[in-house]
Amino acid sequence: MSLPEQPAPDQAWHISASSLTVRYGRRIAVDGLDLTFGAGVHGLLGPNGAGKTTLMRVLATASPATGGSLRILGRPSGDRHHLRAVRRRLGYLPQRFGYYARFTVREFVEYVAWLKEMPAADIPGAAQRVIERVQLGDRAGHRMRTLSGGMVQRVGVAQALVNDPEVLLLDEPTVGLDPEQRVHLRALLRDVGAQTCVIVSTHLVEDIAAACSDVAIIDEGRVAFRGSVDQLAAAGSREDSGDSAVERGYTALLRQHRTRVVAAR
Numbered sequence: 001m002s003l004p005e006q007p008a009p010d011q012a013w014h015i016s017a018s019s020l021t022v023r024y025g026r027r028i029a030v031d032g033l034d035l036t037f038g039a040g041v042h043g044l045l046g047p048n049g050a051g052k053t054t055l056m057r058v059l060a061t062a063s064p065a066t067g068g069s070l071r072i073l074g075r076p077s078g079d080r081h082h083l084r085a086v087r088r089r090l091g092y093l094p095q096r097f098g099y100y101a102r103f104t105v106r107e108f109v110e111y112v113a114w115l116k117e118m119p120a121a122d123i124p125g126a127a128q129r130v131i132e133r134v135q136l137g138d139r140a141g142h143r144m145r146t147l148s149g150g151m152v153q154r155v156g157v158a159q160a161l162v163n164d165p166e167v168l169l170l171d172e173p174t175v176g177l178d179p180e181q182r183v184h185l186r187a188l189l190r191d192v193g194a195q196t197c198v199i200v201s202t203h204l205v206e207d208i209a210a211a212c213s214d215v216a217i218i219d220e221g222r223v224a225f226r227g228s229v230d231q232l233a234a235a236g237s238r239e240d241s242g243d244s245a246v247e248r249g250y251t252a253l254l255r256q257h258r259t260r261v262v263a264a265r
């Protein structure tokens, strides 16, 4: 039986999460998040252990939420009938990116395209395009195990893009990239985000400032701030720690959020 492909009538947002919760035993990693994402490049910032990777995994349908509701491309994420159809329209670079070391770059990206059930005739051209897009055209025939860490990371971006996804989820994509490649990736994200919903988790505020249209700061599984990069940069003062306006804004907003949380207890 073929799965329905037509867009759902209520597809206002690419992603819409309501009271989204993820528990690991007694620990709450994602604590009742209400978040919506449309087209654009959306940054996720937050301290270690804030819940960013957990959230990304749930948005990528790689792990289930334990509470609340999540709609991806207009479909309830828990609906098994739609899962395959939704996954075909997602791209995901996990924080720990697994690959087959003996595959060449081209073989690996084509393999991911095949997993995404792309039409066989489209796969070689699509793989070549995304490999060139991450500037690895000269390495397409090289085995994955011969690449540097930063090159492997760029293959990770390429495999996430190969199916021309409507939702692109990148968990710390600039880790390991040299400055030139970082600048290139940010430009690529801006370009993709013009039409697509791109969510980027990062610890680098420079990435946020250069690539993102808006930002969500996550702390202990909750949204500490959601707004534009300008609002983030304007939130800090000279007294806040940080080497840039965005870093000072991040420090200030996190502090304000934690004060509110303590006061509410």
Ligand SMILES: Nc1ncnc2c1ncn2[C@@H]1O[C@H](COP(=O)(O)OP(=O)(O)OP(=O)(O)O)[C@@H](O)[C@H]1O
Residues within 6 Å of the ligand: 024, 027, 028, 029, 046, 047, 048, 049, 050, 051, 052, 053, 054, 055
């Ligand atoms: N598989 C797991 N089992 C138990 N606890 C987990 C598991 N994965 C994550 N956690 C916990 O959930 C919380 C959120 O972790 P998560 O990896 O989502 O944070 P993060 O914001 O991505 O952190 P980082 O910036 O360090 O990557 C942490 O307290 C972490 O210890």
